[in-house]
Amino acid sequence: MDADLISSSDLPLARKSVLPGTGFFLPDDVEDDLEEQQARAALEGAEVAVVADPDADGLACVAMIREAYDDVQVVPEPSTDDRDEEEGDGVDDGDADAVTDPLDELEPTPHRVALLPASPHNVEEALERVAAYAEPGIDCFVCDLCPDRYEYVEDELAALLEVAGDVSWYDHHQWDDAVAEAVRDAGVDLVVGDSEEECTADVTLRSLAYDFDRKYETLAAVTRDHDLWLREDPRSDDLADYAYWTNPAEYVEVVREYGVDFPAWVREFITERRVEKEALIEQAVGRAKFHDVGGYTVGVTYGRCSQNEVAEAMREEGADASVVVKPAGSASIRGTDEFDRCHEVAGRVNGGGHPKAAGCKPDIYDDMLDYAHHWTTRGAVTKQVILEAFEDVVESSSAETADDDELEE
Structure with a gap:
């Protein structure tokens, strides 16, 4: 197939508005192979694995965990990345489309804390990859994800628990009581915040035994402002948009370095992308x-x-x-x-x-x-x-x- 037929980057706006992005047309087996390669590379030598929704809330959790484990920090250069995602704004709403583009490049520097992006619909696959490729004794965190049924993750979670030292699960969605009880009974440290009051970044901030810098408290508060749709802090839209439009690895390192006060090159990037966003x-x-x-x-x-x-x-x-x-x-x-x-x-x-x-x-x-x-x-x-x-x-x-x-x- 001619790649131009599935590329939406140059489409007129009226047509782009009604068609899915390039990622939609990527065959599942190709996507799975790419994600498998990324997971294997990310987990090589890692001491901690984080399976997280790659929106602003999930990625804030990754930033906090990397900070708590004193992971290497890689401050990115000004970005020219122009992602052609399927659609949406990266807000966590159980939407299967708000996922990381599998063609994104791997992080250039190995991290002690590996990031495995996942959606609510494929969290079990990410858990399975950690179990398959991680070093024995690895600590694992699952952030901002909620399984609808325990059967969906039962086997993969059991395999992970055989490999991992500790497994912690932080979230703020509406959990079914039976699912939450089953996850805890399996041996997972599950902490679920009030979905009307907290985002997962709040839960992670208060659950990790680490004295965080004040900028992480601000990061959680501003993330919450968008994730709970409070709309009281204008910076929260910047967090959500940037998390969606850029590579997850870049977002994590930018908020670790700058918190919610983005540098000029990030603000310029967001401003440019918003022209099309407003038109759509x-x-x-x-x-x-x-x-x-x-x-x-x-x-x-x-x-x-x-x-x-x-x-x-x-x-x-x-x-x-x-x-x-x-x-x-x-x-x-x-x-x-x-x-x-x-x-x-x-x-x-x-x-x-x-x-x-x-x-x-x-x-x-x-x-x-x-x-x-x-x-x-x-x-x-x-x-x-x-x-x-x-x-x-x-x-x-x-x-x-x-x-x-x-x-x-």
Whole structure:
């Protein structure tokens, strides 16, 4: 296949907005082979392994762990990296698309603390690679990731525990009680923060037995501002955007050196990338439609865009909840104070997340014709499936309220 057909870097904006990025078309076996090679190289000689979501929250945890273990610091030169990711903004919402590009270069300098990026949908593969390639006795941390079911990670976690000295798991998502109990019973030190109050960087900061410099406290606070969508510190958008647009290895070393106060060359890089980001946001907002679901207004749109800003625009237009369907087939779901059951909606369509921020990828794509239909109809089937999930959640909520009223009577 002509590589130009799957490259979106030179596409007109209107077409780029409706098609997935180059990474979407990379065959799974090729991607798996590349990730296998990266994991093996990263773990060679490492004393610690960190399996983390490569968004700002997960990578802040990596920075803290490297600091606590006095790992070598490699301050990067000004970046000219121009990643062509699948889509999204790297926010942790259970979205399978927010993953590291497997073609990113390996870290040039070996680290005592190895980074293995993972998404919520392939955390078990990362655990398996640590078990396969790490030195016996290695310490392992899993950060900012939550398995929906224990069976998904059971075998891989057992293999890891046979190799590792200690395994710690830090997170802030909504954990099923049975899953959390099973992970702890297996021998893992699991610490789960309140998803309404903490991000995983907060959990890591307070869990590691290390006296951190104040800049790491600030890093956790500003990361939390974006990860929990508080939007009170303007620097938090810079963290999220830079974590998404640059190589994870570069992000970790930049925040270790500068904290949240980025140098001029990073700010210039972010500013340049935001020109296109804002244009893609406008495309998605312009496609938004609003639906009444049991008295709630649900805004729905489609596009390759930064989902949080698009959801905020729909909220300003009256949406109690927002759905951003993306070209790769996944969707981000955002709530408000009026609707805080996004994780329940996502749970009905192969996803999960937080009460006000969740992600999913409905299991409706059997072949490329389904994807072609998805692109040409701007996600029509995915939108309908998710709206039906909203209806189910709202109906179940109404039924629960009615049952409670009967009990009170």
